[in-house]
Amino acid sequence: MSIKRKLFGRTKSGQDVYIYTLENKNGMRAEIIEYGCIIHSIVLPDRTGVERDVVLGCQTLEDYENGFGAIGSIVGRVANRIENGVFTVGGRTYQLETGRGKHHVHGVFGRTVFRGSADGDKLMLDYLSPDGEDGFPGNLNVRVTYSLTDENGLVIDYTATTDQPTIVNLTNHSYFNLDGEGSPSMLDQILTIYASGVCENDADTCPTGRILPVAGTPFDFTQPKPIGRDIFSDDEQIKMARGYDHNFVFDKKPGELGLVATAYSERTGIVMDTFTTQPAMQFFTAGFLGAIPRPGKNGARRSNYQGFCQETQHYPCTPSHPEFPSIDLFPGDRYHETTIYRFGVR
Ligand code: BGC
DSSP: OEEEEEEEEEOTTSOEEEEEEEEOTTSOEEEEESBTTOEEEEEEEOTTSOEEEOBOOOSSHHHHHTOSTTTTOEEOSBOSEEGGGEEEETTEEEEOOOOBTTBEESOSGGGSBOEEEEETTEEEEEEEEOTTGGGOOSOEEEEEEEEEOTTSEEEEEEEEEESSOEEOBOEEOOOBOTTOTTOSOOTTSEEEEOOSEEEEEOTTSOEEEEEEEOTTSTTOOSSOEETTTTTTSSOHHHHHHTSOEEEEEOSSOTTSOEEEEEEEOTTTOEEEEEEESSSEEEEEOOTTGGGOOSOOTTSOOOOTTSOBEEEEESOTTGGGOTTSOOOEEOTTOOEEEEEEEEEEEO
């Protein structure tokens, strides 16, 4: 595997941002930007040998900065929602910034320049999040490491340490389309999720605490089905989210690296297997993308349901639900999670 680096752009605040190209021996490539650790592209040949770029992205750094929906980026310190922006850790209660509505959503990492360095076949992106950033306690040392395997897996490895009790829940927010960037919809792509439970949402997309069995509902992806099959159903949960914006609870053991989802395009033959150590995944179908004025990398217009996100993570609003797996991190402990998006052709 090789890694090359070149300048991508300069942020509004004057920071130079580099883009790294990772390439494996099969000719599969991934481009990663220091800004937000964004996955700018993942390029591989389809069934007929035509190269497809299977993630959505922007044309310029400025477009990423003017951003939408955390496209391609790492999200954190805590992915998704923290109800009312309030949590308690180490016996103290903290109030966070609440950007969207009354809840804390996603945090600042997707809009932060991480410092990249290549070591052999690994690209490391580092950031020291200062005590108090977004309202979180503790200086948090974060490292996101990307690499490409010979089996066409893009490996994302996350580590973090802190000097005060805090909470952490990192994920990646790429929008995938296995027909390639520029195709208008991913609704006929076929998905399996190895999860027999899903968190019920309230009207603000916060989990109520109930985990619903997926059997017999539009949330049942335990057998392969087109993503769009039930997406316009009358189900209240689906209508509220304009599709899927829900936390699927995996059947595998938390902490173990296991296969959690498989997506497939009959048109291109491209298959994506997702492996993770994480216990759950926000499956998000982006029913609003058409409202974004900025085009995609190849100039194509945005449209609703153009990409799907598989945000492997701990559950949203964990601090409000002590029964959910903990996201607490204490000094001396090391946060460590891994997700692999592995590609092939059928
Ligand atoms: C959230 C959505 C949100 C999207 C873009 C997802 O993780 O669950 O509600 O609109 O990210 O920020």
